[in-house]
Amino acid sequence: MGKKLNREFYENGKVEQVAQQLLGKILVTNINGELCAGRITETEAYNGRMDRACHAYQKKTQRTEIMYGPGGFSYVYLVYGIHHLFNIVTNKRDFADAVLIRAIEPHTGIEHMLKRRGLKAINPKLCCGPGNAAKALGLNNLHNAVDLTGDLIWVEDAPILKSQHVVETTRIGVDYAGEDAKLRWRFYDSRSKFVSKR
């Protein structure tokens, strides 16, 4: 079992660097005693100060307030009335950045993930795509603003992914952000089958 990432990990470095460093790390949830874990294979970075695609872009609201707090907290919200998306707040207080977890490679507690997703057998879609990943891990709006240095949701350290295996490309579903949609702030492990879109 790897060491739990501490606040320092989340608060230091640019959000696009932290998003990249999170690849290969192990995301763990322990919801209602159901322990689940998987290796992070795909992330996206969002920056509240200069990125129009970020919900917190130049505005603090009730929803985005958590991103203005310290790093290492969860930001979970509902999109399209259906899907909960799990993000990790990064950077220090007043710097509203976050990393969206878009896919994981299931690893522990697969039976719980299958049940939550209504699937019989493991397949690459089990936790690919941010909506599917959050659902498989049992995350919903109850898990917003959770401290990731606690024992409900956390990330365990693992060796950093070699840069030759990291693909950097544009983010999904942010066309409305104009020029910022061109930022290559989506990162994934080129070797993994568990990635939402190539």
Added chain:
DNA sequence: TAGGTGATCTTG
């Protein structure tokens, strides 16, 4: 490629 679904934010 369309449609489901509801919280959030903006406008009036």
Added chain:
DNA sequence: AAGATCACCTAT
């Protein structure tokens, strides 16, 4: 108070 919008997914 109402309307538009939305960091998605599944099935036709």
